[in-house]
Amino acid sequence: MVEEAKKILYSAVQPTNNLTIGNYVGAIRNFVALQNDYDCFFAIANMHAITVRQNPAELRQRTLSLLALYLACGINPEKCVIYVQSHVPAHAELCWTLNTFTYVGEMERMTQFKDKSARHADNINMGLMDYPVLMAADILLYQTDYVPVGLDQRQHVEIARDIAQRFNNVYSPTFKVPEAMFMKVGAKINDLLDPSKKMSKSSENVNGSVFLSDDKDTVIRKFKRAVTDSEACIRYDSENKRGVSNLLSVYSAFTGKSLEEAEREFAGKGYGDFKLAVGEAVAEKLAPIQKKQAELFADKEYLNAVLRSGAERAAKAANRTLAKVYKKIGFYQI
Ligand code: TYM
Numbered sequence: 001m002v003e004e005a006k007k008i009l010y011s012a013v014q015p016t017n018n019l020t021i022g023n024y025v026g027a028i029r030n031f032v033a034l035q036n037d038y039d040c041f042f043a044i045a046n047m048h049a050i051t052v053r054q055n056p057a058e059l060r061q062r063t064l065s066l067l068a069l070y071l072a073c074g075i076n077p078e079k080c081v082i083y084v085q086s087h088v089p090a091h092a093e094l095c096w097t098l099n100t101f102t103y104v105g106e107m108e109r110m111t112q113f114k115d116k117s118a119r120h121a122d123n124i125n126m127g128l129m130d131y132p133v134l135m136a137a138d139i140l141l142y143q144t145d146y147v148p149v150g151l152d153q154r155q156h157v158e159i160a161r162d163i164a165q166r167f168n169n170v171y172s173p174t175f176k177v178p179e180a181m182f183m184k185v186g187a188k189i190n191d192l193l194d195p196s197k198k199m200s201k202s203s204e205n206v207n208g209s210v211f212l213s214d215d216k217d218t219v220i221r222k223f224k225r226a227v228t229d230s231e232a233c234i235r236y237d238s239e240n241k242r243g244v245s246n247l248l249s250v251y252s253a254f255t256g257k258s259l260e261e262a263e264r265e266f267a268g269k270g271y272g273d274f275k276l277a278v279g280e281a282v283a284e285k286l287a288p289i290q291k292k293q294a295e296l297f298a299d300k301e302y303l304n305a306v307l308r309s310g311a312e313r314a315a316k317a318a319n320r321t322l323a324k325v326y327k328k329i330g331f332y333q334i
Contacts, residue, residue: 007145012043015062017201018211025186025253026150032074040080041142047085051127067303072292083310090318094137101166102133136160140175141318148181151188152198171328186253192226195242216283223279234266234274247278254281
């Protein structure tokens with residue numbers, strides 16, 4: 001019997017700031033869950049990272065730290081291609097080509113560009129605006145079927161689809177048109193102090209974000225302070241009870257229990273007990289990941305070997321697509 005080829009899955013995380021439980025719940029834990037069923041490419045998006053000024057030593061350190069985190073969370077480098085974006089030149093090359101299929105107006109309208117321009121008004125560089133095109137290049141190079149991401153990336157995956165379709169229409173089918181994949185629970189984890197906005201690595205108030213590097217006491221303290229409401233009832237209602245619903249999502253994601261199970265478990269309990277239980281569930285899950293990440297981080301030789309092999313495998317797949325593109329657009333080949 002001929003085995004059916006697996007569908008291709010692609011995602012990436014930027015090695016910037018401290019990663020939050022939002023990054024874990026919305027993205028990384030899903031990479032682990034999906035790795036057996038798909039051919040996976042997971043990148044460390046350091047080229048996206050420099051659209052906001054980075055300290056070079058920190059960027060280098062965070063790149064390895066993110067790799068150690070991927071591995072500590074359970075992404076298996078034997079099964080998945082794990083690599084650093086800048087190690088595969090095809091990303092920059094395809095990005096340049098796709099720029100000529102992307103309109104300035106549509107980039108100016110992107111929500112994240114508008115947000116980041118407001119936050120970094122002193123450095124609204126071309127890269128910041130071009131960010132979604134580089135992301136489209138990432139995804140399209142690998143003939144990706146699915147892109148597991150958090151909800152904040154929906155618009156970027158949409159534009160990747162538009163660009164792919166535009167190119168395919170001008171020439172002939174060249175790129176697979178990818179689809180975003182969102183998890184039912186946890187596609188948007190919100191800030192603990194302002195549950196109307198997404199939990200972010202770069203939030204002004206660090207108490208609203210739980211970082212993957214936070215120790216147990218810090219995690220519990222942050223959850224204890226989380227904003228809820230005055231109803232004193234633990235039920236999921238993301239419109240009217242944003243704080244409580246956010247905590248239920250976190251609890252569900254970290255324990256593997258459904259939202260309904262979580263609601264039943266806390267029926268009749270007070271918010272104090274509930275917040276403590278959520279904090280404990282998170283801290284309990286993070287501790288072994290942190291320990292493993294620290295061990296792996298110390299083994300630079302192993303990490304470099306993973307990246308070398310990842311870059312080689314990624315480049316092979318990426319160059320195949322890039323060669324097709326160059327041929328179609330009329331770049332002379334020797
Ligand atoms: P980044 O580094 O901002 O975030 C990495 C992943 O974490 C998800 N995420 C969240 N999910 C739920 N709740 C939250 N509060 C939360 N915060 C972040 C993000 O949706 C993302 O999935 N541009 C991307 C990186 C990237 C990429 C790609 C992703 C570069 N190329 C190609 C997919 C495909 C980014 O900045 O993610």
